[in-house]
Amino acid sequence: MTAHTKPLPPKSFDQQGDVPDAVRVASAMEGFLSEFGPRASSYLNACVRCGLCAEACHFHLATGEAKYTPIHKIKPFEKAYGQLQGPFSWIKRAFGIAPTVSIAELREWEELIFDSCTLCGRCTMVCPMGIDIAELVKEARHGMFQAGLLPDRLAQIAGNAKTKHSPFGAPADFVEAIQAIEAEFSIRLPLDKPKADLLLTLAPGDLDEHHQSVVGLARILDSLGIDWTLSSVAFEATNFGYLSGDTQLQGELTCRLIDKAREIGAATILLPECGHAWGALRWEAARWYGAPIDDIRIMHTLELLAERIQAGDIRLRPVGESATFHDPCQQIRRGGLGWAPRVVLKTLGMELRELENTQETSFCCGGGGGVLANTRAAPLRLQAFEIKRKEVEATGATHFVTSCGQCRLQFDRSRKETDWDKEVESLLELVAANMITD
Amino acid sequence: MCVAFAGLVRKASLMLLVTMMFLVVAVEHGAAQGTVPPFPSQSGPENTLGDQSDSDIWRAIRQGGGGLPGSSEVTDGVLINADGVWWSQLRRPAGPLVRFGSIGIATVLAAIMVFFVARGRLRIDGGRSGRRVARFSLAQRVVHWVMAVVFLLLGFTGLLLLFGRAFLIPIVGKTAFSIIATASMQAHNLFGPIFIVSLVALFITFLRGNSPSFSDLKWVVRGGGMFGGHVSSGRYNAGEKAWFWTATIAGIALSVSGLVLSFPDVLGTHDLLHRAELLHAIAALVFVGFGIGHIYLGTIGTEGAIDGMISGDVDENWARTHHDLWLDDMKATKGGAADGRD
């Protein structure tokens, strides 16, 4: 009726490959429903369009734009369900009233499915029906991937994960990076041990920028006397198959880690300070094996820290001072680890000043779910960051701590853009720096 | 409610007639017999000296004297309401209330049609600019449209009850009208309290900007620019303010009289109920008449006006055409941009 006349960005979608539009649409329709089950079906049959999900979404709240209403972001996916699998889809098809999806729609929705959803799941918290819209967006990405309608940058990173082993690079690049860190910090990082109790995995951010995290983890593991190793063929914790909607890649990346751990007899796979790695490996690995992973413990760094602190194995010098903690969505809201950072901060003797929205209802940093990697989403990310910045400033805490490398990168980049002087600290690095070693 | 009372009025008139006939017969009978009292006495003859006159008693009753009514929801101790005749004259299908009421509504409709033909749609000076200015908050829009729906429901059912006997019975017949009338009465009574709640909400959400100011006088003098020329106006012009206050006052009158009519056995005497119904009808006619004008000007009458009440924002040129002083204020304080959320 009264469209706001805002000039569209020159190119609001990317596409990969060279196939006719009809093929793209058909692939999308098939991909949308490839992982569909009773859970998603219940969700799509329960929504009453109350619009409350918008009230939880940082992208909607930051921009005020209606199109960022979470349930709106899955419209083509919902249509695919209505056309092909819904309870009365056969009647609708028979009468020719089944919904259809056009290539233009898919292109328009690319931004909504990839740029403006971090899969943070905050909308589920406010939904009267408890609909897990993040799960639906994730399933919608399956179709978009099949159609070759991804942001180029995300497609490129996922491609690197597929062809070069990791978004960071090939195994040789990894070995080089590890050696550089060893030289920089005069530390030894065990690599490719044939047998070890624990397989440590890392995220590209650790290898690129957060070297202190790698060093900290190594020191903690060594001080605990754990027999651990890195593997040059199974080092990548992040799963860009999970983020890009490439389910095949997701499975390959997952199995690579589990299989390697089994091969070297590791009882534990340790995940770094990363969010979606926890979701992909801890909570979704079972689907690729058809059985729960009972022989290997998939452990998050947060768990390691909190459990060993509680057991008295890690002793810390009290830091004092006040701190606020940003709860990474995939670890806390969707990962069940909310207790862990609070145990750690308490032991560090820090006065925890909780953000206004905390634990399960914490706001996303704005960069999760592959949005940080997707460079074209930078302006939107920056707007979402404002919400967090205000909350952090309101606490007046001295330290701003989190436990996710991706969140840190998002904060660091947005911080530079906005000249904000509050540096974000890693919980792991805080522990490593204040660990009492005899 | 009106139908029930019209019935009551008819019943009262009938009773009056029967009573008077009885009176005449009794008096004649008494005159013939000389000593027979009007009522059977229990202990011997009374009034043998004739100091108490039957005609005095009946006259007293006829003029609203006290007693115990046989059957009525209203127990105000009045046997025959002397005002009933006056009321029934006023309220009957061909009476002044229906006549002048329908003429009034028809006049409003005719005036709008003439205005539309003569002046056409009020256009936006310079056409749409494409720039939006936030005008009504979501709360204002929701309250407005809830009131609008309630207004339509109450308006239709109320007009059916007021004019139905005069205009609808000749068309649909008495049986069909009785069904329409009972349905209308139930719906009308049910939506009444929602009207009261909406009215309060409407008053609160729209009060800001509706207090009269000096510039309103200029607006009135120059006919609001409806007959040409531009007249400056703030957030609301004098016409809109008049509508706001008319709706408020008429709404209060409707609410209070409606409550009285809804609870006749608790609150009412016959006199009070008659006055309440008269007030209810007049206030409703004013409300509906003004409402029709408002609907016209808010929709087809003024290009771009409905935008504000749907999306919440209006075109900047619309604002300049109709509410230039308000636009200047908005630009000074908010940069004039719609923020998308309220």
Added chain:
Amino acid sequence: MGVIELLEGSLWTLSVCIFVVFGLWRIFVILTAGRSPTQARPVGSPRGGAVRAIFGHFLPRRAFLGQGRVWFVTIAGYAFHIGLFALLFFAAPHVAFLRDHILGFDWPALPRWGFIIAAQFAFTGLLALWVRRFVDPVVRLISRPDDHIAAGLTFLVMLTGCMALGEQSVTLRGIHLGFVEAWLIYFPFSSLMHTFTWPLSRGFTGALAGRRGTRM
């Protein structure tokens, strides 16, 4: 009176059958859709989580209480649903109808004033929520035709029901019954099915959260 007999007889039976058969069919299709992936080793109880979510989502979390729209939808939603529930199961004519035609037993009905109050709440809530579908950019964008038809039919069912409140006219009762039947027939194909799907949706999310040791 042929129409009334049809409305009270075969049309009534037909609409109830469609309501039941297609409603059950829809639930069946939901629960048998696609496949469920193998789940990870749980940290907490999926069943406990499901129960918690089913009850927990009745009220918004504290984090959202600062937002006007959350209050609006919650208050209007409850006004409408509680009002409608009271009208549906406790209006005297309904209690009598259910006793005489379906259940064979009854329970205390609402007094007249109780009915009126329930109807006020139901109408106000429904109107406010429906009106918002047109004027709130968010809900305007996401509302489907179905959402408007469902709201409109429900409104007409309620309105005709209240118009027949005098219980003096067979015609008014017939009109009400006709809308009820249209509503029943439309029900299983529409978002009105949320009447039955809400515990499924909440339960699945709750089970996921319970498994992961979180609350969602």
